[in-house]
Amino acid sequence: MVGFTRLTALGARRWEPGAIKYATDGLCTSIFLNSVNIVKYLIMANILASCKQTRFHLLDENPSAEIDVEGLGIVVTSAASEDDAKSKAKGKSKAKTAGRELISDGHLRLKGGIHYGLLGRNGTGKSTLLRAMAEKLIPGISHATRVAILQQTDEDGPGGNASLRLEKSVLESVLSSDEARNEVRRTADFLSKSFETENPLEPVMAIRKIRCQHAEKMLFLAHKNANLKSGARGLQARKDLKVAEAKLESTREMVAQEPDSIDAGAIQTDTQEAVETLQTLQSQLEEMNHADMKKEARRILLGLGFKEDAFNKKVSTLSGGWRMRCMLASTLVQKPDIMILDEPTNFLDLLGVVWLENYLKQQREDSETTIVLVSHDRDFINAVCEEIVILRDQKLNYFRGNLAAYEQDFEEQKLYLGRMKEAQERQTAHMEASIQQNLKIGKKTNDDNKLRQAKSRQKRVDDRMGLQVSANGGRFKLNRDLVGYHFTCRAEIEVPTDERGATMSLPDATELRFPGPLVSLEAVTFQYKKNDRAVLDDINLVVHIGDRVGIMGLNGSGKTTLIRVLNGQIPPSKGKVSTHSRLKVGYYGQHSVEELQERGRMEPGLTALGLLLAESDGTLNEGEVRGLLSSMGLQGRIASDVPVGKLSGGQLVRLALARIVWSAPQLLILDEITTHLDFHTVTALATALSSFNGAIILVSHDRFLVRSVIEGKRDTDHKLDEDFEGLEQEQEETNSRRRSVYVLKAGQLNEQTKGVQQFEQSLVKRVQKMLAI
Structure with missing residues (x-):
């Protein structure tokens, strides 16, 4: 779900069995009903999010500062697979969506005011998860929750370069980034202009249009609320839906009413409401204190490296790196409920990184904003983050502490569980040998005691071997920690494995014939x-x-x-x-990745293997090139089948390195x-x-x-x-x-x-x- 400013152009609606569909300004929302769970699918820009049935209070104007979403699933789909997903939603069966699944049955849990570091290898879906949160595609994020995002890419939408006001100055662009304040100001200006005309009906029509827009928003939320809830809450939500539909129909009729047919009493009532609404909006603008926001914007821009004389420069004249700094300033100045920062240090020098590091640490004490950030800078994560969220194997795991503490705990857990598993494997091998010996002796001598002993030990091997600690860290107890008729044994001991991805190795340098x-x-x-x-x-x-x-x-x-x-x-x-x-000399420049991306656009069929074979000009054969690419972490089909234009940023860095080291500089x-x-x-x-x-x-x-x-x-x-x-x-x-x-x-x-x-x-x-x- 996007900002409500995009929902005012709500188009025609049509009802379909088992689904409710809206089409609005590039947004397609489908809600599929299920007899066991109510699963909501929101499709926008090929991102599909779902979760279990919940008790979300979507219509609450003062939502909780915490987010707690269970059973979260995120799939990235193509336009064709969206249609396939809809066609497969039949009867009571859950829709099976074609696409790449990034998160499966995850648990998104964010506490108010905590700074989180999101970790995960390139390509695991970190940026997709952050965008789904910012676009409010994930159920459980209320419409009233203010979310600000800084994205890596130059896409349209929140965080993209399209959100910058290119025609404005740097300072004006930053000040105009707060959409909540902009919406209040636009509505106040709209009402204020209606009072400037000589026509007494202008304020009446203005307030009626505002009421109609508000009713459209409430209807959208009422539909969403009704299809996320069941039982008594669902019954009440469906009643609220009927009220919202009637309210919207009533406001539309009032907007369409001919001016000559409006009676004097209605004019007086609506005019008075317009006056009161305008006063309320002006009070809200005063509370937002534009002067303080301007002072904070200047402070942030100076911290990010802008000079005073650059504040009046147009954003369109800035280079890409300075535009990203402007976007970062636009995000920091908003003071939202949730702030999402995806690689905020990419275009900062060390002074900017240290300033941002200290600024965010200061926000822990002065602000209640929840921050979720992704960064490759270890020192930055350690200094800023209080908790770590790990996206791994399509699940979200949490650790209270910074990255350094997480890595230390990970190594300790790996050592502890590894020793436990080795000891248990030795014990199991000894018990299985004893079982075989008792069975052999019992059958040979008809000794029932030996056979019963073998059966008892076999049951212990089957049911009692596994993890020796409970989820809370205490000693495992069968009657307490193994509840439920479908559980018959303890969980297996899983030793965590290092998640460092593919290793890298460089060829030795060519020997020099003489020193110097x-x-x-x-x-x-x-x-x-x-x-x-x-x-x-x-x-x-x-x-x-x-x-x-x-x-x-x-x-x-x-x-x-x-x-x-x-x-x-x-x-x-x-x-x-x-x-x-x-x-x-092997030279890797700042724009090496951009050059490869441009080459990929010009030659859509070019692969990493083909590129190096062409550049080595026969010096290396295909086997040697594959070996080089493999040593850089580009193995198999990634090297030979995936076009250069489709490689991720991290893969392009590896390819750029391979281009400069193949000659052994x-x-x-x-x-x-x-x-x-x-x-x-x-x-x-x-x-x-x-x-x-x-x-x-x-x-x-x-x-x-x-x-x-x-x-x-x-x-x-x-x-x-x-x-x-x-x-x-x-x-x-x-x-x-x-x-x-x-x-x-x-x-x-x-x-x-x-x-x-x-x-x-x-x-x-x-x-x-x-x-x-």
Whole structure:
């Protein structure tokens, strides 16, 4: 269900057996009845959501701050499968919908004011679940619940770029993002203009149109309510439905009434109601306090990196990254009941990330907004989130604590349950051997005691083996924890498995025939124009084989310009750039994924296998290319059958990496490589880069990746793979790697003696001053 502003164009209605259908402005709603459960299907943009029968109070204007939806199912369908779903809803059978099932019999539970981190591998349905919540496709989210969402994509609808007011200035666009306030203001303006005319019937017709629109909304909700409830509540809901239908018919008749036939009493009554409604709306606008909202919007925009002189720029003139920051500001300023943030740190520099981190932590104390966020930045999740929601195997699991605590608990559970299962398997094997021995002896000697003993032990093996703890963590008791005639034995012990997805590995660098630096910058200065300020000012940098160099800095500080000079894409204005004569460079740019997406659109049939075969130009055969793609996590049919245009963001990153490493370069230059990755893949990437025997120059705002790859540190809060090679392994070698973290500021490249921590601490001080304003 979308915002009610889209429901005012309600079209013709028709009744069908077992279903109620509406068509309105791109929205199709179908409600199928079932004798056991009442399951509601809402189809919008190919997302279909269902749940069990509930006691949701959909018409409550002051809903609970909590969401508790059991039996949640989410399926992504195509337009054709929607028709198939409707045709299969016959009699009392549940509709079987063709499509990809993302969540099956899940339990969505959100408490008011809690900050949740949503985890799951790429492609498991995190973004789909968030959009279903924002569009209120999920039953149990009341129409009165205010939801704001920031999405990764540029789609239409909430969170998409289409929601930005491109013709307005940055500040005006942010201030106009609150749809609840906009609706109140539009209605107030509509009524106010009716009083400005000389026609005394204008206020009468205006208030009648407003009543009609409200009646249409209430009818839609009444239909929804009646088909979600059964029994006594269902009977009352159906009575309310008839009242809503009669109310809408009455208001339509009043709107259609000829002005000449309206009596004086009705004019006086409706005019008085219009006056009172206008006063109420104006009071609501005053309570929303536009001045405070404007002050908060300016504070947020400054925190996200906008300068004062950029507030009056039109949104249409901004680049994609700054538009995303504008959208993030539009989401933060609304103060909704539920705020959904899907990868909010993607287009922020480290200062913006630290500011947002501290801002959301401050909201825990000052606001009752529930926040659900997805992020690949581990430090960000740990700092902001109080609870973790894990989307895995089409189920939603919950953990009270941050990501670091969850990973520690996961490892402890894996160890505990693994030992329990091993011990129980040994016990079961011993008991089964004893059973066979007793059966053999009992049958041979006709010893009934031995046979009874064997039968008793067999029953114990069948019924008493399994999980030794209850759902509450206490010791399992048969008469308490195994209730119900259909349960005959305990649950099997399931040892949790790591969910890090496919691993990644990089080919070794090509050997150099003679030693020497791979690349060196000597007193390099760069200016785009002769009289402009120097973007790079007297830069000196030498990189040898095996070195690890991290470059950090704020957006606009010149990091990408430095990388382009290093890579030979642009010549320096002054100074000298020298490279090894046999140097091979693998360069991953910020727009590598976008370039692959564009290539996929231009060549719809192009696959990852075909792309690498063409680019290697016979150097690699099909088997070698498949092996390379498999080592990057693109196995089997994904490599050979799925078009490049259909690959996910994470898969495109893997393909882009494969494109730059197939020639075994000695130097990898990686510019913001984590943008499209989930944190499992970031961990796999960190492990793969740690064991690369060539040199790495990494430009990133991801503190975890820089600490692990460049500094070689195993974070105590983040578990890395056993194959990770860091400082511990280097201590055993005679020649340790050179590891340096630099910050580019005002054209100068400054080495951080304490690494990422030193840069982060300097930014925290700046953020604290900004938040104190």
